[in-house]
Amino acid sequence: MKVLVADDERIAATVLSQxxxxxxxxxxxxxxxxxxxxxxLAQSGTPTLxxxxxxxxxxxxxxxxxxxxxxxxxANMYLMLLTSLEGKSHxxxxxxxxxxxxxxxxxxxxxxxxxxxVGMRVLSLxxxxxxxxxxxxxxxxxxxxxxxxxxxxxxxxxxxxxxxYWTQVESYIAERSDAQFSxxxxxxxxxxxxxxxxxxxxxxLGR
Amino acid sequence: xxxxFDPAAFERQTGGDxxxxxxxxxxxxxxxxxxxxxxxxxVTRGDAPALVSSAHALKGSAAYLSxxxxxxxxxxxxxxGREQRMSDAPxxxxxxxxxxxxxxxxxxxxx
Numbered sequence: 139m140k141v142l143v144a145d146d147e148r149i150a151a152t153v154l155s156q157x158x159x160x161x162x163x164x165x166x167x168x169x170x171x172x173x174x175x176x177x178x179l180a181q182s183g184t185p186t187l188x189x190x191x192x193x194x195x196x197x198x199x200x201x202x203x204x205x206x207x208x209x210x211x212x213a214n215m216y217l218m219l220l221t222s223l224e225g226k227s228h229x230x231x232x233x234x235x236x237x238x239x240x241x242x243x244x245x246x247x248x249x250x251x252x253x254x255x256v257g258m259r260v261l262s263l264x265x266x267x268x269x270x271x272x273x274x275x276x277x278x279x280x281x282x283x284x285x286x287x288x289x290x291x292x293x294x295x296x297x298x299x300x301x302x303y304w305t306q307v308e309s310y311i312a313e314r315s316d317a318q319f320s321x322x323x324x325x326x327x328x329x330x331x332x333x334x335x336x337x338x339x340x341x342x343l344g345r
Numbered sequence: 346x347x348x349x350f351d352p353a354a355f356e357r358q359t360g361g362d363x364x365x366x367x368x369x370x371x372x373x374x375x376x377x378x379x380x381x382x383x384x385x386x387x388v389t390r391g392d393a394p395a396l397v398s399s400a401h402a403l404k405g406s407a408a409y410l411s412x413x414x415x416x417x418x419x420x421x422x423x424x425x426g427r428e429q430r431m432s433d434a435p436x437x438x439x440x441x442x443x444x445x446x447x448x449x450x451x452x453x454x455x456x
Contacts, residue, residue: 149409
């Protein structure tokens with residue numbers, strides 16, 4: 139799992155990134171919000187967890203969240219804001235800016251682990267949903283549609299297609315669906331046919 | 346004294362990684378004097394925004410080091426900056442200086 143750590147303070151960034159590496163995450167560290175934004179925009183196709191310090195020069199953590207949600211509304215990104223204890227009152231504004239969660243600095247390792255697990259659960263759920271949507275879109279593209287009002291000859295049962303040609307009902311349906319036909323004769327038609335053959339034979343024999 | 350530096354809390358914070366602890370202590374010993382000088386310059390100039398950002402940075406790194414007293418002093422200075430109470434800052438800075446001196450001495454024993 140890819141994790142981005144954005145913090146301009148190197149001690150905070152080192153403790154956080156090394157903790158994540160102990161847990162075998164693939165960690166990238168950046169030291170300001172603009173760089174974090176560039177990295178996340180480049181990662182738009184990959185599920186990514188980002189831990190962003192709120193107070194960074196130029197582009198702060200909340201602004202990074204806002205821009206990510208605005209510019210990549212469908213990207214699978216779980217964004218966590220880091221705030222100081224005194225800044226906890228900004229939590230609502232942070233979540234409103236598009237963050238999924240927040241952590242108070244200095245993070246508690248057990249709490250960080252638990253919250254990251256929540257983030258990974260959300261990311262994998264979104265990933266599976268996106269895959270399912272993709273599969274459904276593929277399936278939909280392959281489905282042949284059979285609907286609407288069909289002009290049918292009431293005598294020979296041919297159907298007139300959009301091309302104005304009259305075709306046999308079975309070839310009309312076969313072209314437009316995955317149905318296949320096996321040909322046979324139903325009992326009422328079989329007895330009708332037998333009767334016709336009998337009549338024909340009698341006629342020839344002059345009965 | 347755990348208020349100045351709490352080795353047990355620091356060990357827990359760093360997941361029991363001794364190399365990481367050594368790296369962080371080294372970084373702090375390198376960065377701290379410069380941070381305090383940034384704070385001093387901001388206090389001298391009466392520059393509240395600069396005081397907020399420099400005190401905030403020191404507060405953050407002291408917090409990861411489990412250095413509660415320096416963290417609290419830096420937080421006090423950050424708050425003074427936010428509240429534009431720059432006339433109270435020199436007295437608070439003197440208290441920070443004393444705490445930092447004690448912390449650096451303590452950290453030298455742990456490097």
